[in-house]
Amino acid sequence: MTQDEPLRAAVVGAGYWGPNLARNFRNSPDWDLVAVCDLDADRARRVVGARSTVEVMTSTAELLARDDVDAVAIATPARTHASLALAALDAGKHVLVEKPIADGSARGREMVARAHEVGRVLMVDHTFCYTPVVLKMQELIATGALGDVLFVDSVRINLGLVQPDVDVFWDLAPHDLSILDFILPGGLVPRGVAAQGADPIGAGQPCVGYLTLPLAGGAIAHVHVNWLSPTKIRQMVVGGSRRTMVWDDLNPNQRLTVYDRGVVLDELTNGGKKAAVNVSYRLGDAWAPALPEREALGQMVAELAASIRQRRSPRTDGAAGLRVLGVLEASRRSLDHGGGLVEVEPAHPLLEVRA
Known part of the structure; x- marks a missing residue:
């Protein structure tokens, strides 16, 4: 694939956020949306539309076995992020994952480490x-x-x-x-x-x-x-x-x-x-500074494409996801200790894409 050819994306999860990701991949000159995967085929079909050539799938294993998918966007509950992302990385796919990066820091660190090992981009959807x-x-x-x-x-x-x-x-x-x-x-x-x-x-x-x-x-x-x-x-x-x-x-x-x-x-x-x-x-x-009007998700999928092509970490990489996750986990410990100040575990970030 040349630098000028669109990359190929698939979206996993057709619930609340998945349709927004699918729409922006479709509208981006950097991407071709090739598949939407959800356990509910009718829900996925509503996302892609009746006349669409985008394939509807219900099996992530079958999706990850495809050769025509460069990146997978995961828009599923947080408890499923790590298992889906690790499987996608092992299949050689780049990964965009909805926030939070995982439901626990240990799993999040495993995701970051795996992305580094296999030389793939791991990006967190910090839309704002x-x-x-x-x-x-x-x-x-x-x-x-x-x-x-x-x-x-x-x-x-x-x-x-x-x-x-x-x-x-x-x-x-x-x-x-x-x-x-x-x-x-x-x-x-x-x-x-x-x-x-x-x-x-x-x-x-x-x-x-x-x-x-x-x-x-x-x-x-x-x-x-x-x-x-x-x-x-x-x-x-x-x-x-x-x-x-x-x-x-x-x-x-x-x-x-x-x-x-x-x-x-x-x-x-x-x-x-x-x-x-x-x-x-x-x-x-x-x-009041003048601000351009453009959709954040469009900029995000463009950043994902740029990070893949330039073999660099994206703006909101796995390390950013771990820092946010560390604060969320610390909030739970603080609540358990009556609201007192607790330490945040270090994120231990790694370079995710080898130069």
């Missing part, structure tokens, strides 16, 4: 990291426009579907954690995790939750997730030593606002020693 607004947020931090990051406040609340198998942290927080991992220099490597959760409706697991993540250099991040709110809020505030930015995902006309305002500290010395600190405030302008 491909949106124009999050790309701009990362750029503003990387170029020093905000200065040093001092705090992050993230809110993701909605009257949502109470899940039977995962708590509100595992359902909603991966979005915010993956964004933090992408925009923070060095990724999401907190000094610990403290989780407080509540189940006021008796669902059997936390439906309202708060994560506190102390960061390097004295900074802190706070994530609020909630299934029970009658109002929908998706907002993140990133405060820096020079500027602060506010992302409001529900404001299509001005998703990102940058405030040139902040606190200024003037140290007073006496005999070379700090005697006092004067606090003043800088009140500057606010501005």
Whole structure:
């Protein structure tokens, strides 16, 4: 296959997210969608359409045995991610897997190691990291426009579907954690995790939750997730030593606002020693960066193709997935210990595609 020829993709899982992946593979000039696989053939058939030439399959073993599949996108429950991904990697396929990367760090690390061993791309579908607004947020931090990051406040609340198998942290927080991992220099490597959760409706697991993540250099991040709110809020505030930015995902006309305002500290010395600190405030302008309109999933499948062709790790690689998974697992341990601060197990990232 030449660099100019489209790569060939198959989607496993035709439920909630699989149809979105299938549509973007179909619409991408980098890809040909050749198959959709689901245990429910009728559901898979509805995804591909009555007149489509895309094949409907119900057996992953038969799918992975095909020679005309370069990459497999896995959109199934988290408990199935590791077994499906490992089988696909062993079959010589590149893998895109829905978040979280796995239902446990040990299995996630096995996936990353296997991808490295067989020289295949393992990519995690951290969709928000491909949106124009999050790309701009990362750029503003990387170029020093905000200065040093001092705090992050993230809110993701909605009257949502109470899940039977995962708590509100595992359902909603991966979005915010993956964004933090992408925009923070060095990724999401907190000094610990403290989780407080509540189940006021008796669902059997936390439906309202708060994560506190102390960061390097004295900074802190706070994530609020909630299934029970009658109002929908998706907002993140990133405060820096020079500027602060506010992302409001529900404001299509001005998703990102940058405030040139902040606190200024003037140290007073006496005999070379700090005697006092004067606090003043800088009140500057606010501005909204121009953002292009493009679908995040389209950018994501393009990044998958580029990483395969260039034999490099993708923007949201397995190591990123492990860092997010480590925080989720730490949240469970913190809840078990009354909400106290617990350590996060290191991700032990590996290079996934050999040069």
